[in-house]
Amino acid sequence: MRRKLRRGRNDAAHNHLFDTTKALEALKLCWQLGDLFDRATGGTRTVSAFVPPTLPADTQSVDPEEIAELQAALEGHRRSLAESRVKLSETSNRLEAERRARVEAEALIESARQQKSAYAAEIEDLRAQVADLRAAHQQQYDRERLQPRKVASAARDAVVERAQRPAPLNEVQARKKIDAMLLKAGWLIQSKAEANPLAGRGVAIEEFTLATGRADYVLYVDGKIVGVVEAKREGTPLASALAQNERYAAGVLKEHAMAVWRREEPFAFRYVSTGAETYFLNRVDPDARSREVFAFHRPETVAAWMKRADEEPGTRTSAATVA
Incomplete structure (x- = not known):
C-alpha cells in the first residue's frame, strides 16, 4: 500500500500526472491503512466501510471520459458502503434491509460532504499548530527519532497478530461465509420458496418465518425441525446473544407444527455465527x-443426539467436539 501511494505521489509531483480516479483510489488506500492501524492497535472488530466523496462541483475542465470513470468508481464505493450497512436481522424483508442500507449510506455521504468545509478550516488551524510544535520541539523530535522508544515484545506481538487478522465481515459477507460452512458440514441450503425438507439428511432453509418473526436458517434433520442458525455481524457478543434469545420458544407457525421434533423445545440445537466466530x-x-x-455439526451427528435424547431422556447428548 505504502509503495503504491508513494509512486502515485511522485507521479503527480514530478511527472505532472493528474488522474482523479487514481486519487480516489489513493484516498481509499489511506482509509484502509487507518482502519488496519485501528484494528491492530486497538483490537476494534466493528464493521466499517470507506465513505466516498461526492463528485467535484466544477467538472467542466475535466475530460468527460475521466469524469465517467470517476462516476463509475464512486458508484462502486457507494455499493460497498451500502452493503456494509445492511442489517438483515432488523427486518423480515431482505429488499427492505438493502433499501434501508442504501438510504443510510447516502446519508453518510451527504454528512461527509457537509463536514468537508468545516474540516478544511480545522486543517488550517492544525497546520499552524503543527508548525509551532515542530519549531518548539525539533530537538526532542530528533532525539526520539534516533532513539525510538522500546516496545515490549508481548505488546508488539499483539499488534502484529491483530494486524494479520482479516477485516471484520458485514452481515451480507457473514451470510456467504455461513452458507459455505453449512455446505461443508453436509447441509443442503434452500430458499423458503423452494423448501423441500426431505431433499437430504440435513436441510437448512433460509429466511424461515417463525411465530415471532424470522429465522436466518431453520435446520431440518430427517424431515424434522430441530434447530436454528442466527447470523450476526462481527462485534456482537455471541455467547450472551444466544443465551438471551428466547424468541424461538414460541416456535413455528401452525402449518409447520407437525414437523417439529420436540414441541416443548421447537429449536433444540441453536447456533449464532458471524462467519468468523460461531x-x-x-x-x-x-x-x-x-x-x-469451529464448524457446524453434521446432520448425522445431530441425528445421533436426537436418537439418544429420545431413548435416554435427561442425559447429556452432545460431546464437546464438533463432528
Whole structure:
C-alpha cells in the first residue's frame, strides 16, 4: 500500500500526472491503512466501510471520459458502503434491509460532504499548530527519532497478530461465509420458496418465518425441525446473544407444527455465527450452556443426539467436539 501511494505521489509531483480516479483510489488506500492501524492497535472488530466523496462541483475542465470513470468508481464505493450497512436481522424483508442500507449510506455521504468545509478550516488551524510544535520541539523530535522508544515484545506481538487478522465481515459477507460452512458440514441450503425438507439428511432453509418473526436458517434433520442458525455481524457478543434469545420458544407457525421434533423445545440445537466466530447451544442437555465451536455439526451427528435424547431422556447428548 505504502509503495503504491508513494509512486502515485511522485507521479503527480514530478511527472505532472493528474488522474482523479487514481486519487480516489489513493484516498481509499489511506482509509484502509487507518482502519488496519485501528484494528491492530486497538483490537476494534466493528464493521466499517470507506465513505466516498461526492463528485467535484466544477467538472467542466475535466475530460468527460475521466469524469465517467470517476462516476463509475464512486458508484462502486457507494455499493460497498451500502452493503456494509445492511442489517438483515432488523427486518423480515431482505429488499427492505438493502433499501434501508442504501438510504443510510447516502446519508453518510451527504454528512461527509457537509463536514468537508468545516474540516478544511480545522486543517488550517492544525497546520499552524503543527508548525509551532515542530519549531518548539525539533530537538526532542530528533532525539526520539534516533532513539525510538522500546516496545515490549508481548505488546508488539499483539499488534502484529491483530494486524494479520482479516477485516471484520458485514452481515451480507457473514451470510456467504455461513452458507459455505453449512455446505461443508453436509447441509443442503434452500430458499423458503423452494423448501423441500426431505431433499437430504440435513436441510437448512433460509429466511424461515417463525411465530415471532424470522429465522436466518431453520435446520431440518430427517424431515424434522430441530434447530436454528442466527447470523450476526462481527462485534456482537455471541455467547450472551444466544443465551438471551428466547424468541424461538414460541416456535413455528401452525402449518409447520407437525414437523417439529420436540414441541416443548421447537429449536433444540441453536447456533449464532458471524462467519468468523460461531457459538452453539444444545437446549436438550440438562446443563445447557452456549460454547464456541469451529464448524457446524453434521446432520448425522445431530441425528445421533436426537436418537439418544429420545431413548435416554435427561442425559447429556452432545460431546464437546464438533463432528
